[in-house]
Amino acid sequence: xxxxxxxxxxxxxxxxxxxxxxxxxxxxxxxxxxxxxxxxxxxxxxxxxxxxxxxxxxxxxxxxxxxxxxxxxxxxxxxxxxxxxxxxxxxxxxxxxxxxxxxxxxxxxxxxxxxxxxxxxxxxxxxxxxxxxxxxxxxxxxxxxxxxxxxxxxxxxxxxxxxxxxxxxxxxxxxxxxxxxxxxxxxxxxxxxxxxxxxx
Amino acid sequence: xxxxxxxxxxxxxxxxxxxxxxxxxxxxxxxxxxxxxxxxxxxxxxxxxxxxxxxxxxxxxxxxxxxxxxxxxxxxxxxxxxxxxxxxxxxxxxxxxxxxxxxxxxxxxxxxxxxxxxxxxxxxxxxxxxxxxxxxxxxxxxxxxxxxxxxxxxxxxxxxxxxxxxxxxxxxxxxxxxxxxxxxxxxxxxxxxxxxxxxxxxxxxxxxxxxxxxxxxxxxxxxxxxxxxxxxxxxxxxxxxxxxxxxxxxxxxxxxxxxxxxxxxxxxxxxxxxxxxxxxx
Numbered sequence: 001x002x003x004x005x006x007x008x009x010x011x012x013x014x015x016x017x018x019x020x021x022x023x024x025x026x027x028x029x030x031x032x033x034x035x036x037x038x039x040x041x042x043x044x045x046x047x048x049x050x051x052x053x054x055x056x057x058x059x060x061x062x063x064x065x066x067x068x069x070x071x072x073x074x075x076x077x078x079x080x081x082x083x084x085x086x087x088x089x090x091x092x093x094x095x096x097x098x099x100x101x102x103x104x105x106x107x108x109x110x111x112x113x114x115x116x117x118x119x120x121x122x123x124x125x126x127x128x129x130x131x132x133x134x135x136x137x138x139x140x141x142x143x144x145x146x147x148x149x150x151x152x153x154x155x156x157x158x159x160x161x162x163x164x165x166x167x168x169x170x171x172x173x174x175x176x177x178x179x180x181x182x183x184x185x186x187x188x189x190x191x192x193x194x195x196x197x198x199x200x
Numbered sequence: 201x202x203x204x205x206x207x208x209x210x211x212x213x214x215x216x217x218x219x220x221x222x223x224x225x226x227x228x229x230x231x232x233x234x235x236x237x238x239x240x241x242x243x244x245x246x247x248x249x250x251x252x253x254x255x256x257x258x259x260x261x262x263x264x265x266x267x268x269x270x271x272x273x274x275x276x277x278x279x280x281x282x283x284x285x286x287x288x289x290x291x292x293x294x295x296x297x298x299x300x301x302x303x304x305x306x307x308x309x310x311x312x313x314x315x316x317x318x319x320x321x322x323x324x325x326x327x328x329x330x331x332x333x334x335x336x337x338x339x340x341x342x343x344x345x346x347x348x349x350x351x352x353x354x355x356x357x358x359x360x361x362x363x364x365x366x367x368x369x370x371x372x373x374x375x376x377x378x379x380x381x382x383x384x385x386x387x388x389x390x391x392x393x394x395x396x397x398x399x400x401x402x403x404x405x406x407x408x409x410x411x412x413x414x415x416x417x418x419x420x421x422x423x424x425x426x427x428x429x430x431x432x433x434x435x436x437x438x439x440x441x442x443x444x445x446x447x448x449x450x451x452x453x454x455x456x457x458x459x460x461x462x463x464x465x466x467x468x469x470x471x472x473x474x475x476x477x478x479x480x481x
Binding site: 020021024025028029032033036042043046049050053054056057058126127130131133134135148149150155170173174177178180181184185 | 214217218220221223248249252253255256257258259260261262263264265267268270271273274275276277278280281282284285288388
């Protein structure tokens with residue numbers, strides 16, 4: 001039987017065989033999505049996950065079970081990402097191959113052979129807009145949105161994982177989902193009826 | 201009347217994102233349901249919310265996630281983490297001045313030896329107590345039986361095991377040093393530096409392993425082996441304390457140090473000697 005998150009972390013802390021590997025497998029994807037939200041670059045996000053996991057392992061004996069292991073790991077990851085962004089701002093670099101850069105630029109997601117070029121172009125634009133909409137959310141809202149929308153965690157689980165109140169999770173989710181929706185709405189998608197409140 | 205209807209529409213529309221995630225309370229959910237069944241504009245807004253949020257898929261938000269081999273990444277992370285933890289341990293030791301390091305190691309070895317002796321030595325028989333180890337012919341009342349008592353035999357076995365481990369680790373250490381002499385891949389972060397992560401990790405692993413038996417290499421003829429291991433340890437510590445991306449200058453210094461100590465040649469000689477001397481168990 002798979003141990004719960006706290007049981008698994010206890011295994012990591014006490015160097016139980018295979019516990020750290022299971023810990024990484026359980027959290028790496030979630031952490032990648034959070035890191036991607038911060039860094040908006042695939043390679044950097046993978047690097048950040050690796051660095052954060054290494055830090056988690058090195059500091060495993062300092063973990064105290066008063067916070068959820070994911071909260072702890074995600075804080076380490078967030079600090080790493082923030083450092084990375086600071087460093088990036090201090091030393092901006094040009095990508096070697098702009099086509100591989102992960103920023104939402106035109107001409108990305110190539111390498112597919114479309115049957116219908118217009119449809120493919122629309123699909124590309126949509127993917128860019130979705131990516132942009134999620135990436136530009138404030139960090140807390142993005143964390144909540146990612147955990148609810150992609151990981152399909154319950155609000156209670158998210159509250160426990162992020163170490164905050166259920167009400168905070170609800171309001172963050174509400175704001176995040178509304179922002180994503182409005183951002184997508186502001187694109188090429190046909191606008192919904194407006195100014196027709198109360199019309200029955 | 202109209203103002204009230206407008207207020208209800210606003211409230212309903214504000215609830216739509218939470219409704220999408222099934223996060224509304226029971227009463228709120230019922231009220232929204234009721235309103236939607238009678239309001240065309242809000243129903244259209246609901247459809248729009250549902251359609252737009254439904255478009256947000258993982259492959260759109262994280263377009264390259266599917267390219268990653270996650271199980272392989274997990275294994276790589278675990279290896280790196282263990283290497284980093286060991287390197288950190290070794291790095292901590294490396295910051296001590298050399299005499300202190302030796303003093304610390306000697307003190308630790310002395311304590312371990314004293315505790316082991318105290319535990320393994322048969323209790324000296326008191327008056328009227330029976331001896332635990334039967335006296336052999338020619339035993340003049342000492343604890344040592346001919347052919348070796350249990351602690352002696354244990355030491356012999358420990359020494360033999362330590363030599364076998366040392367032989368294996370000398371070969372592994374040699375491989376790390378030889379690898380360092382080969383051309384390296386440029387670091388992804390900087391063309392002027394070289395990626396030595398693998399060598400670092402292996403050095404850290406070796407350092408950790410060597411710590412486990414070095415104190416037990418105390419037999420006759422083991423002095424050269426112990427000295428060689430100490431030299432190898434010093435070099436591996438240098439490797440483990442470098443950054444993942446080492447500069448050409450750092451690698452050059454390391455090569456010069458390997459040359460100066462002639463450690464590869466000495467490892468070859470000692471290994472050959474051990475293979476000729478040691479009985480294969």
